[in-house]
Amino acid sequence: MDEYTVNELFKVKTSPNAHKIFKILDDRKNDYRHSFKKYTKSVQDYIVKNRQPDHERKTRIDVWKLLRKTIEPFFGEGSYLAMGGSTLTNLATKGADLDLCFAIRCEDGSYTEEGVNNFVLSKIHRILEQKPFITGLRHICARVPIVTVELAFPYMDVKVDINCNCVAGIFNTHLLAHLSRLDNRFVQMNMILKKWAKVNHVVDPSVNNFVLSKIHRILEQKPFITGLRHICARVPIVTVELAFPYMDVKVDINCNCVAGIFNTHLLSHLSRRKFNSYTVSLMIIHFLQCGVYPPILPNLFKLFPKHFDGTGNVEDLDYAMELDLPRWVGRGMGDLWGRSGVEKMETFFGEWGIKNSLDVREFKEFVRRKKTFCPTLICSSFLPGREIPKNERTIGELIYGFFDYYTRFNYDEWGISIKDGKIFDRNILPDTEREYMFFIEEAYDGMTVPKNLKRQSNLMEIVGEFKQARLSILKDICENYPPPIDETEDYRDEFEEENNNKILKRNNNEINNLADNW
Known part of the structure; x- marks a missing residue:
């Protein structure tokens, strides 16, 4: 199956530099097989130690249900306290906060924020301050107003933030939740790269x-x-x-x-050069769709527009629905249960007395009888003529690839569309959007996410961090003897490159003059 057909099935478009990313690793994989395994294991060990335990997730769901029961009756029909953030997306680490959004429709049917959020949050504050299970409460009238909540035993360790009508965050949560079930490597990359971004001051x-x-x-x-x-x-x-x-x-x-x-001017300067954690998640989505081949994640916007277009009611979003993904998506679907699809199938086969060596008719009959069986587990290996190459890159390889991809990314000419699953020419953007150094589309409002990034020098600092991380991983894998990296396609500051060319030209002229004199 050719690249065009594969991309059509995934509804994505592979980026021009995607095929070059892993060459330096593939050329040396056999020489450093032990180091590759060691590096991948260290990443996986970090995930196991730091991901949110089941009991923490259950506690946060209990808190959400308690607050729903307390708040919603005071607002009546048309209001809903929605859960968002990492608790639902499966991307949470230990001790993660609980993010809630109180969604209430205005007369025109929209989820309006301006002029509504502070009024509604003030009422929520008054409702909760009377409750004995609330030990701390604060209404913060910031750019995004929130009410912070602290609770009594047994919920003392749960920090709650409630906003009003920031429904784009809920639609984003819905999208990330389903993507996290398609391939566990997406979850792993989020946890590792967000931690890296905070340590290296890339996240604001x-x-x-x-x-x-x-x-x-x-x-x-x-x-x-x-x-x-x-x-x-x-x-x-x-x-x-x-x-x-x-x-x-x-x-x-x-x-x-x-x-x-302290000096606020300095702080605001530091703030302007940063991403936020959602930017990192979107960068990972784009990389796993367009930065690798074969793609790892499909474009759910194009495959299931009625579920992910962001126009419905937040209370109607279905986080448990089984997406009827095309049967060609095989590898990674079983990570929905935390193990490979083949292992999960073998479990089902054993339960139903079916041998692993199925023919297509027997497999279809098995699926018909097992009504609750997830369609996404129907692997291409059981469907002759529909096989596509599966991306088996390890988490260690993908993290290296992420840094290499965004070191080479042409920020001046390319923008990223999450909704369309591709890069596009930035020249089509309106003038108001061209001031941003990095355009990565917020899927539900069409604007770029890192809005503070307006200085070329700040972008270069971040790209420099990507470049350094790429080299560090190579050192780990290649036992402190990294092979030379071809940096000719790395992103460069146009002004810096122009200066370098002028210096080179001047030096050449001086050499030519010396030669003429000689």
Whole structure:
């Protein structure tokens, strides 16, 4: 099956530089087989140790149900407290917060935010402050207003953020939840790369939270401070309560409103060069659709538009539905259960007394009898004539590939469309969108996600981090003797490249002059 046909089935388009990414690894795989396995195992061990345990997920679902039961009756029909974030997407790590969105339709049927969210959140605050199971409550009127909630035993460890009508986040959660079930490598890459991005200051909140953590440590030693809390919300803050005579003064400190404590201009400069964690998730989706061949993830927008177009009611989103994916999608579907599809099939076969060596008719009869069997497990190996090459890249190879892909990515000329599953020419964008250094489409509003990234120098810093990570992985795999990397196609700052060309031209002229004189 040729590349065009495969891409049509997945509803994606492979990027021009996708076929070059893994060549340097493939050429040396046999020489460093042990190192490859060791690196992949270290990644998998990190996932096992840090992913959200089942009991934490259950606790967060219980909290969501409790708050739904408490809040929704005060608003009546048309309102719904939706769960979002990593708890539903299967991308959560230990101790993850619980993100909730209170969705309430306006008279025109839309989920309007402006002029509605603060009013609704104020009412939610008044409702919850009367409840005995609530121990802490805060209405934060930030760019994205939220109510933060702390609960009594047995939910003390659950931090809750409630926003109003930010429904794009719920539709995104729905999309990520289904993608995470299609291939476990998507989950693994999210956990690893988000951690890497925070450690290397590529994701924005790490800067804010680092500074606020330091402020928290400074203030907690002071005798005039009676209460102190660091809230790691969308807009991280430190809330401060003071002793007499300032008991009635409530103080919120965030990274952009702390004049007199530290230099806000410096902080805003740092903030402008960052991604957020959702940007990283979208970059992973694009890479697994268009940056590798064969593709690993299909384009659910194109395959199932009625489920993922973002126009329905948030309360009607079905997270448990079995997507009737084409039967050519084989590898990774079993990761929905945390093990390979073949192993899961063997379990079912054993239960039904069917041997593994099935013919097509016997397999279809098995599926007909086993009504609850997930269609996505129908592997191409059982369907003659529909086989496609399966992408068997390990998680270690894919993480290397991610860094290499975005080191070579042409940010000046290319934009990424998640909805269309492809890259496109940035020249078609309106002038208002061209100021952003990196255009990666937010699937439900069509705008770029890293809106703060407007300086070329800041983009170059991030690309530099990708480049360094690529080299570090090669060193790990190749036992500190990495092969030379062809950097001729790496992304470069046009201004820097122009200067380098001028210097080279000047040097050549000087050499020519010396030769003429000689």
